[in-house]
Amino acid sequence: MNSSRQKQPILEVNNLHVEYPVNFRGGFRRQKKQAVNGVSFTIFPGECFTIVGESGCGKSSIIDAILGFVKIKTGTVLFEKQDLTKLTPKNFRKLRPKIQPVFQDYNQALNPHQRIEDIFRETLPKHLLESQTDQLLSSVGLSKEIIRCFPHQLSGGQKQRVVLARALSVNPALLLLDEPVTSLDMSVFVQIVELLISLRKTRNLTFLLVSHNLSIVHLLADRVAIMKNGQFLEQQPLTTLLRNPKHDYTKNFINQITQL
Amino acid sequence: MKILPQKTQTNQSMTSGCITIGLVFIFLLLGPLLTPINHTSQNLSASLQPPSSSHWMGTDYYGRDVLARLVFGGRITWIIAIASTFMAVNIGTIIGLFSAYQGGWIDLIVMRLVDVMLAFPKLFVVLLIVGLGASSTSLLIWVLALFSWMEIARIVRSEVMSQKNRTYIKSVRALGLRTPRIVFIHILPNVLGPVIVSSVLLISTIILVESSLSFLGLGVQAPSASWGSILNDGRIDPLGTWWLSVPAGLLILTTVIGFNLIGNGLHKQLDLKKIV
Ligand SMILES: Nc1ncnc2c1ncn2[C@@H]1O[C@H](COP(=O)(O)OP(=O)(O)OP(=O)(O)O)[C@@H](O)[C@H]1O
Numbered sequence: 001m002n003s004s005r006q007k008q009p010i011l012e013v014n015n016l017h018v019e020y021p022v023n024f025r026g027g028f029r030r031q032k033k034q035a036v037n038g039v040s041f042t043i044f045p046g047e048c049f050t051i052v053g054e055s056g057c058g059k060s061s062i063i064d065a066i067l068g069f070v071k072i073k074t075g076t077v078l079f080e081k082q083d084l085t086k087l088t089p090k091n092f093r094k095l096r097p098k099i100q101p102v103f104q105d106y107n108q109a110l111n112p113h114q115r116i117e118d119i120f121r122e123t124l125p126k127h128l129l130e131s132q133t134d135q136l137l138s139s140v141g142l143s144k145e146i147i148r149c150f151p152h153q154l155s156g157g158q159k160q161r162v163v164l165a166r167a168l169s170v171n172p173a174l175l176l177l178d179e180p181v182t183s184l185d186m187s188v189f190v191q192i193v194e195l196l197i198s199l200r201k202t203r204n205l206t207f208l209l210v211s212h213n214l215s216i217v218h219l220l221a222d223r224v225a226i227m228k229n230g231q232f233l234e235q236q237p238l239t240t241l242l243r244n245p246k247h248d249y250t251k252n253f254i255n256q257i258t259q260l
Numbered sequence: 261m262k263i264l265p266q267k268t269q270t271n272q273s274m275t276s277g278c279i280t281i282g283l284v285f286i287f288l289l290l291g292p293l294l295t296p297i298n299h300t301s302q303n304l305s306a307s308l309q310p311p312s313s314s315h316w317m318g319t320d321y322y323g324r325d326v327l328a329r330l331v332f333g334g335r336i337t338w339i340i341a342i343a344s345t346f347m348a349v350n351i352g353t354i355i356g357l358f359s360a361y362q363g364g365w366i367d368l369i370v371m372r373l374v375d376v377m378l379a380f381p382k383l384f385v386v387l388l389i390v391g392l393g394a395s396s397t398s399l400l401i402w403v404l405a406l407f408s409w410m411e412i413a414r415i416v417r418s419e420v421m422s423q424k425n426r427t428y429i430k431s432v433r434a435l436g437l438r439t440p441r442i443v444f445i446h447i448l449p450n451v452l453g454p455v456i457v458s459s460v461l462l463i464s465t466i467i468l469v470e471s472s473l474s475f476l477g478l479g480v481q482a483p484s485a486s487w488g489s490i491l492n493d494g495r496i497d498p499l500g501t502w503w504l505s506v507p508a509g510l511l512i513l514t515t516v517i518g519f520n521l522i523g524n525g526l527h528k529q530l531d532l533k534k535i536v
């Protein structure tokens with residue numbers, strides 16, 4: 001932890017605000033819904049920063065904002081010192097491979113009309129296609145027999161592994177994990193978490209993890225931010241947070257962890 | 261993929277539509293074998309003869325063989341309908357894709373244009389344009405296409421809108437793929453289903469519009485023929501010269517119903533797929 005503190009941050013989010021237009025009753029008066037309301041945090045290379053909070057508090061909106069999928073109202077997102085909000089679309093596209101998301105709904109994460117091998121054809125250089133595909137698949141624990149399959153022919157765990165392999169195929173530095181294991185069943189859940197832990201080590205990855213699943217937080221998180229209604233209540237290293245929570249809301253959360 | 265119990269049910273709409281269209285198609289394909297007579301060869305002494313052994317479907321005012329004209333006219337009707345549908349689908353798909361993926365004010369303007377064009381009664385506008393210009397078959401195809409792409413554009417746009425924020429599109433965008441690749445490789449194949457359904461339905465709409473135009477004397481011009489113009493030939497005395505109006509009318513009706521049945525059948529088929 002201490003050594004990573006001395007490094008340059010990989011991601012720096014400052015005073016982020018995200019709002020969505022809500023059409024109220026036919027919608028002549030445009031209403032706005034504040035989803036993220038002034039969030040700031042810094043992530044250092046190699047660590048796993050985790051955002052925890054109840055459903056609808058704005059966790060996924062932070063991820064969408066970092067990826068440029070929603071408009072940022074105010075605030076900055078610095079990735080390796082570059083402000084993503086000020087990049088031209090072309091330069092942003094070139095930088096995109098460095099930041100890869102993994103979403104909860106693995107059933108929707110793969111194009112249903114694309115074979116697994118064609119997924120990698122899009123991201124890997126031609127002359128290395130076969131060897132690198134094999135390597136990637138084995139690094140996420142998949143056999144290469146599945147490359148001729150369509151997504152619907154795979155199990156949930158296999159799909160999520162393919163999603164991981166696809167993300168890794170562009171050599172990312174930062175993975176944005178939005179509930180990556182929540183909809184998997186328990187045994188697969190554990191396997192994927194173990195996979196994430198080992199990948200983080202072998203590939204020097206940094207994680208931004210979003211989850212309200214307490215066991216994955218316990219296993220992966222270095223620092224934890226507690227989020228409520230679009231704001232962070234507190235951010236602490238996991239151990240400090242467990243020993244010495246500041247908010248009642250956090251205490252509740254820890255009680256739930258220790259019961260497990 | 262889970263197999264649904266409904267899947268084992270035959271899709272009756274689809275089957276009957278395919279049989280109907282298949283029969284009409286075979287008639288158009290093999291028709292010349294039934295009658296060796298050229299569809300334009302006139303014989304004024306044999307004008308308006310009822311069906312006989314030498315002219316199975318009788319003759320028209322100029323003594324031309326009606327069967328030969330039904331086959332030839334049907335081919336023209338089909339070619340016009342399919343060609344303008346093909347063009348309309350291409351125009352509509354490209355505009356719909358572009359508009360939806362760009363979003364913002366471009367989308368707003370394009371969609372208002374679509375609204376305006378949809379607000380015009382199709383037959384009226386086509387009538388106006390074709391009536392003003394000298395009507396040729398290729399002009400007819402163009403005009404029919406230019407006034408038929410809007411519904412396709414709308415369908416494509418709404419499908420793209422619903423696909424655009426799906427997780428897999430977000431994922432490939434995050435990989436840094438280029439926009440054309442995302443649109444054509446990842447979005448297009450997933451919106452094609454509804455486009456195919458509405459193109460099949462569009463074929464029958466266009467057949468009806470073209471037949472109405474030709475019936476009014478504005479579409480396909482003599483000595484060429486289409487089912488609409490043959491119907492027009494029998495206009496003066498529809499009962500007395502029933503062999504002109506009835507077969508042409510029935511062929512139009514059968515084809516339109518056939519394509520509609522196929523369209524509905526495809527619709528059902530694709531809905532089933534969505535549940536899986
Ligand atoms: N596209 C959108 N349009 C309008 N409102 C939205 C949109 N996306 C999210 N919201 C709203 O913004 C708020 C935050 O949503 P967000 O998806 O970020 O929550 P979350 O913390 O990820 O929840 P969950 O744990 O259920 O995934 C919610 O109240 C949601 O209703």
Ligand SMILES: [Mg+2]
Binds near residue numbers: 059060061178
């Ligand atoms: Mg979420």
